[in-house]
Amino acid sequence: MRKLYFEISWVVFALFIFINGANGQSLDLSGYARNYTGMLLTGNNEYAIIQNTFNLNIEQSKDKVAFKANPYIYQYPNQEMEIGLREAYLDIYFNTVDLRIGKQQIIWGKADGVFITDIISPKDLSEFLLRDFDEIRMGITALKANYYLDDNTFEFVWAPYFSSTQMPGESSTWFPQLDFPVPPVFDYSQKEVAAALKNSEVFAKFSAITSAIDFEIMAGYMWDDDPTMHITKPINPQTHQLTGITVAPRHHRLGLAGGSFSSTLAGYVLRGEGAYYNGKYFNSEDPTLADGTVKKNYLHYLIGVDYTLWDIRLSSQFIQQTILNYDEPIKNDEYENTMTVLASKDFLRETLRLELFSYIGLNNSDALIRPKITYDLADGFELLLGANIFVGSEGRFGQYDHNDMVYTKIKYSF
Amino acid sequence: MITKKIQLVLMAILIAVPALMFSQAKITGLKIIENVYNRETGNDMQGDLTMSLINSRGDQRVRKIKQFVKDFGKMEKKIMFFVSPADVRNTSFMNWSYDEAGKDDDQWIYLPALKKVKRISSDSKSDYFMGSDFTYDDLGDRHPTDDTHKILREETVNGEDCYVVESVSKDEDYIYSRTVSRIIKDKWIGLKKEFYDEDEELLKTLTVKKYEKIKNYWTILSSEMHNVQKDHTTKMELANVKLDTGIPANKFTERMMKRGLK
Numbered sequence: 001m002r003k004l005y006f007e008i009s010w011v012v013f014a015l016f017i018f019i020n021g022a023n024g025q026s027l028d029l030s031g032y033a034r035n036y037t038g039m040l041l042t043g044n045n046e047y048a049i050i051q052n053t054f055n056l057n058i059e060q061s062k063d064k065v066a067f068k069a070n071p072y073i074y075q076y077p078n079q080e081m082e083i084g085l086r087e088a089y090l091d092i093y094f095n096t097v098d099l100r101i102g103k104q105q106i107i108w109g110k111a112d113g114v115f116i117t118d119i120i121s122p123k124d125l126s127e128f129l130l131r132d133f134d135e136i137r138m139g140i141t142a143l144k145a146n147y148y149l150d151d152n153t154f155e156f157v158w159a160p161y162f163s164s165t166q167m168p169g170e171s172s173t174w175f176p177q178l179d180f181p182v183p184p185v186f187d188y189s190q191k192e193v194a195a196a197l198k199n200s201e202v203f204a205k206f207s208a209i210t211s212a213i214d215f216e217i218m219a220g221y222m223w224d225d226d227p228t229m230h231i232t233k234p235i236n237p238q239t240h241q242l243t244g245i246t247v248a249p250r251h252h253r254l255g256l257a258g259g260s261f262s263s264t265l266a267g268y269v270l271r272g273e274g275a276y277y278n279g280k281y282f283n284s285e286d287p288t289l290a291d292g293t294v295k296k297n298y299l300h301y302l303i304g305v306d307y308t309l310w311d312i313r314l315s316s317q318f319i320q321q322t323i324l325n326y327d328e329p330i331k332n333d334e335y336e337n338t339m340t341v342l343a344s345k346d347f348l349r350e351t352l353r354l355e356l357f358s359y360i361g362l363n364n365s366d367a368l369i370r371p372k373i374t375y376d377l378a379d380g381f382e383l384l385l386g387a388n389i390f391v392g393s394e395g396r397f398g399q400y401d402h403n404d405m406v407y408t409k410i411k412y413s414f
Numbered sequence: 415m416i417t418k419k420i421q422l423v424l425m426a427i428l429i430a431v432p433a434l435m436f437s438q439a440k441i442t443g444l445k446i447i448e449n450v451y452n453r454e455t456g457n458d459m460q461g462d463l464t465m466s467l468i469n470s471r472g473d474q475r476v477r478k479i480k481q482f483v484k485d486f487g488k489m490e491k492k493i494m495f496f497v498s499p500a501d502v503r504n505t506s507f508m509n510w511s512y513d514e515a516g517k518d519d520d521q522w523i524y525l526p527a528l529k530k531v532k533r534i535s536s537d538s539k540s541d542y543f544m545g546s547d548f549t550y551d552d553l554g555d556r557h558p559t560d561d562t563h564k565i566l567r568e569e570t571v572n573g574e575d576c577y578v579v580e581s582v583s584k585d586e587d588y589i590y591s592r593t594v595s596r597i598i599k600d601k602w603i604g605l606k607k608e609f610y611d612e613d614e615e616l617l618k619t620l621t622v623k624k625y626e627k628i629k630n631y632w633t634i635l636s637s638e639m640h641n642v643q644k645d646h647t648t649k650m651e652l653a654n655v656k657l658d659t660g661i662p663a664n665k666f667t668e669r670m671m672k673r674g675l676k
Binding site for chain 2: 030032059061066091093098105106107109110132133134137146148150151153207209211214262263264267268269306307308311346349350351376378379380382411413414
């Protein structure tokens with residue numbers, strides 16, 4: 001009941017702000033209303049999602065200060081309404097320094113749709129990677145300080161409180177496939193990271209844009225957003241049979257350093273990004289390990305190219321994840337290779353757009369193929385028809401082979 | 415008698431040759447187009463740009479942009495903030511162009527949904543700008559040395575004395591086989607321009623509707639591009655123009671692309 005009151009108070013607050021803004025105060029209001037309906041192509045053509053969204057950006061700036069709040073509502077006909085604040089922050093502008101304090105999305109790196117140095121804002125994977133990118137990235141409470149020197153930027157981020165990746169619920173069709181001989185019992189008692197100063201995260205970045213090249217160099221001391229699954233498999237000493245499996249998700253500290261670049265060459269945009277992760281945990285089938293995990297250093301990098309051919313915008317990325325000092329029982333492959341491909345073309349004076357985006361898992365021959373067609377019925381009113389086709393039977397994308405779907409999104413932006 | 419004739423011929427040569435030389439040195443097609451390209455527009459400029467896209471049925475879509483331009487000597491920086499329609503609001507675009515012939519522009523776009531500044535290729539100058547009838551080249555970024563220019567004639571248009579100059583691309587694959595421009599003498603404003611497609615058919619006509627002298631600089635305030643083959647029109651209007659206000663150099667940075675018009 002308390003939660004309901006909280007939600008209602010948010011709606012009333014948002015309406016209050018909206019009405020005040022509409023009455024001529026200098027609040028800048030923008031956002032969208034959207035209907036998103038998806039239907040599975042398998043089984044009984046169940047609805048994969050029916051979601052109504054209201055997203056509001058409330059902003060105001062006065063000379064040296066500004067604020068932004070971004071409340072949102074996801075309403076579903078068959079489940080609880082979700083209300084939240086994607087961002088809520090204050091800005092202070094000095095001559096060469098900007099400060100941003102509060103809940104904010106912080107995006108780093110040059111990769112598209114791949115998270116290598118872009119690890120500050122945790123991900124909302126409630127619907128795997130299908131949501132729009134501004135909806136996948138969750139805001140975190142942080143202090144961000146930027147110092148500018150011409151076209152060079154020094155950025156420092158302190159996140160006092162750790163927020164983890166939002167995973168789909170165990171009953172969700174997007175809950176990851178588990179490879180256990182018997183259904184496991186989950187023990188979430190160690191998952192939370194206590195809200196304490198010693199558990200805060202820090203990140204630093206130097207970036208520059210120049211005529212020849214744009215680049216970023218970054219480092220972070222953080223928590224791994226994705227929990228490691230610590231697995232215990234007690235054996236009955238008399239029968240030597242497995243008595244059950246307990247999975248205890250737990251977050252671990254992680255240090256990383258990396259960078260990215262982007263440059264143009266004869267009409268091509270070349271992009272690269274890489275990071276060295278110091279001390280990342282992986283699951284292993286080594287029977288001598290008490291909890292089925294092992295700590296390794298790890299590399300994650302990408303090279304990409306964007307170009308235009310016959311008025312079709314094309315973009316392709318090759319991504320490799322490498323576990324250093326690899327042990328054979330580790331469940332992940334030593335090298336995991338992925339590609340992304342994007343092709344898009346506009347028609348009718350940029351009111352009609354055809355797009356095809358695909359993730360391709362090279363290790364498991366699996367893929368996620370996402371064709372879509374978007375038409376602007378009027379300025380700010382968009383009709384979208386798309387499909388998510390999962391190919392393969394295992395791997396990051398193939399595990400969702402039964403979740404192929406078509407969907408529509410109808411969106412009014414204001 | 416013969417001596418007198420020789421003297422007359424010599425005199426005629428002495429008068430005619432310098433006059434001929436003077437008229438040839440007076441102006442060339444290239445010089446006219448360079449004068450248009452290099453027309454003084456102030457050290458910096460800001461204004462509100464409204465683009466109205468009108469289709470053959472008369473339906474209209476409007477795009478509003480706030481733009482800032484500053485001359486940095488051998489390069490010019492431009493930053494555009496998209497104000498409407500709502501789904502592109504807070505998108506920004508930055509362009510660095512260089513006086514050096516053959517050096518490509520550098521371009522970046524900031525997409526608020528991605529919260530990221532992306533470098534984009536400036537190779538496709540034949541692309542249409544925001545679905546309008548103007549290509550990036552049509553908006554004035556095309557370097558004079560990319561074409562060969564020839565004066566066809568002189569004529570009066572709307573009471574203005576104009577040079578009529580034909581420009582042919584040095585790149586055979588360029589979208590226009592040729593363009594014909596009417597350039598106002600002394601003001602160096604292209605008053606009318608015809609664009610011919612690869613089949614030598616008339617594709618588009620550009621008409622400058624309004625120009626004013628602001629702070630001693632001739633400034634185009636209203637123009638219209640009509641695609642005669644598809645019967646599209648794009649009206650481009652510039653309002654609230656401010657010149658030489660001393661826009662700070664840091665306006666043209668990634669920081670400001672992300673901050674927007676705050």
